[in-house]
Amino acid sequence: MKLILKYKIFFALIGLTATLASCVKEIPIENEGFEEALVVEGSITNEIKQQRIKLSQAFKIDTTGPNPLSGAIIRVNEYVFEEEEPGIYFSKDSFAAQRGIDYQLSISVNGHQYESQPMQLPEPSNIGRLESNRVNYRGEDGVAITLNNQNTTGTANFYRYEFIETFKFTSNMFKTSDIIIENGIAKVVPKLKEEYTCYQTNQSQDLILANTNSLSEDSVNNLLINFINSNQPKISNRYSILVKQFVISREAYTYYEILEELSGSDNLFSQSQPGFFAGNISNITNPDEKIIGFFDVSSVSTKRTYFNYNDFYDPESIRPKFVSDVVCEVTFPTIELLREQLENNAVRWYETPIPLPLNQARPVYVVPRRCVDCTVFGTNEKPDFWED
Template sequence: MKLITFIHKYNKTFFLLAIAMLIVSCVEEIPIESEGFEEAIVIEGTITNELRQHEIKLSRVYAIDSTGPSALSGADVRVIGNSEFEFQESEPGIYVSKDSFAASPGVDYELNILVNGQEYRSQTAQLPGTSNIGQLDANRVDYQGEDGVAITLSNQTSTGDANYYRYEFTETFKFTSNMFKSTDIIIEDGLAKLVPKQKEEYTCYQTNNSQDIILANTNSLSEDSVNDLLINFIDADHPKISNRYSLLVKQYVINREAYSYYQILEELSGSENIFSQSQPGYFEGNIENINNPEEKVIGFFNVSSVSTKRIYFNYQDFYNPDGIRPKFVSDASCEVTFPTIEVLKEQLENNGVRWYETPIPLPLNQERPVYVVPRRCVDCTVFGTNEKPEFWED
């Protein structure tokens, strides 16, 4: 089965190719200026058909050799549609709608921003058609010469004008430390003492958000449906799949202007998160300064319909459950040492070691009381959290 993938990373050799593709395709070209610039305002915002509080991000980005973007505070932010929705600053540069709302079909939405005496306004946008994620599949594959698990997506037949898609995902995985220990060592009144472990350190969870832009375009296909789109590939040697893995995928139906914008952004920065990137050049989106149309404004105001779906799989679904599972720390790095009481005290103060074994029952042998190993070999919270997510299903 052929995997359709639009997952790309920043590579300058693809830049001219991407522009050429935009010119010859049915997607409208977004003008790009390659000359440098001193600074520009960055506006990043999407409203969807989800009933929730929506978010707009504002910052200023500087030349590529600067220290990066800075949050833009003190703005008056509103989205105008069938009603006027006000946003308030929740943290520097982050504006959240005061009330929950959902974008409705057939309504023109416009983003308005007043800051530092300047007014910024987006082009109007309507909610595009809808399309639900029909199926997520996980399969063991050989992908570009690497063994691992590929997660692919197929969506259901769309309604309305749904030809362009953008995807995000959040992965969460369960993992264990190299060693299970139920005992801790402490120093009390100058003496080593064994105590029961006070927190969970063997089983943990880690959550990561997608960083790549993932796009799909069905405009040239006979059916408005995406089939076997590669969303994520996890290498067999990564601890992510060592126990249980979950992926939550969010599908955005976007218009062709937004699709074109994200294609170019993908080539320029390798990430759709323009709020955290230093841009190597300038390209415009669908927002302008009403007072000064010549001002450079980076960003795009989106109105999207959204569909989500989650998948789980276990290590033993694809690999030998009795085999050696990938870990964050190699067993060879878990060296057992036998420190003096003075060294042990310092190691414990720095939270650098965990109890491994007691050669002679305490309180005897206080000069060298216990064997220890590096903390990372016992304490899984070095790499994640021991709090089980509310959504998690075992």
């Protein structure tokens, strides 16, 4: 999960935090400022894969957020992690967390040694049913994706969710030709690249949590996973969402819940005392060092769903686009200007005047590239999982 956005907001609010209560338990807020802090994003799961740990260094006065921290030696039990890009470490071997084993994160960096508390894999729980419905959410019309989940074992009470959304969309205009300039003349040639149909994929940025600990049964009902406003191009053709459910520990839930509260906009002016809250990672030789982050072990299950524009909207209605038609102004540039526009990849062919001007060196009609080329906003490669 991309918790880095939450951490950035947290740093902006670090001087405003106060004691917060949790429905699970209270984590003390230490009323002390700090100059810098190690940030750890670490979670291993019961998926057989190269597990990932992310390290960065945060500074109180750094408004850009944590900076990648390189050169660390990282282990989880006997598994060694190697740095593949700045601050991003993957386990050298693929492995899956197993029930009944204590997993402990160990980090050695800049002469310091850090360790997490031992964590165990919670009992798995299969993800439930995903539903898509057109709703009015907080005064906005759109499509809501919700989860209904009932765990028959009744033992998994704390959940975190991530999602990856992928949607198919088209450019404003469908054109089969391009322009080149050859011997000072604008020539129309067949298009060699798909530019009409594209796909865009986005990772969730928000923390999505669920707690069934106080309920009579372990069920998650109508949990909002994502809401898509009707004016967003995400819904203009076909939309897919892959939801990932993490069964997490009580301690992890409490940590994420406080992180969510601190980074929420409603807390911006409600905090009055400087503070800091800690996770389950500490410096072995200097317990007073400030460390942001939580090492967790979680059980994972996933589910994907699709919907089409026609499922909720009139197929004859005007569909939302990345570019307003007003922006797609047709122009007739001189050959000198057209050459410059093509070098800058700024325009696409729109139409050739008929009849052709007597002077064949004159250009053709063009429009801004973003009106024809969907790869400005996504990729023209269909994802392997995609189903039409």
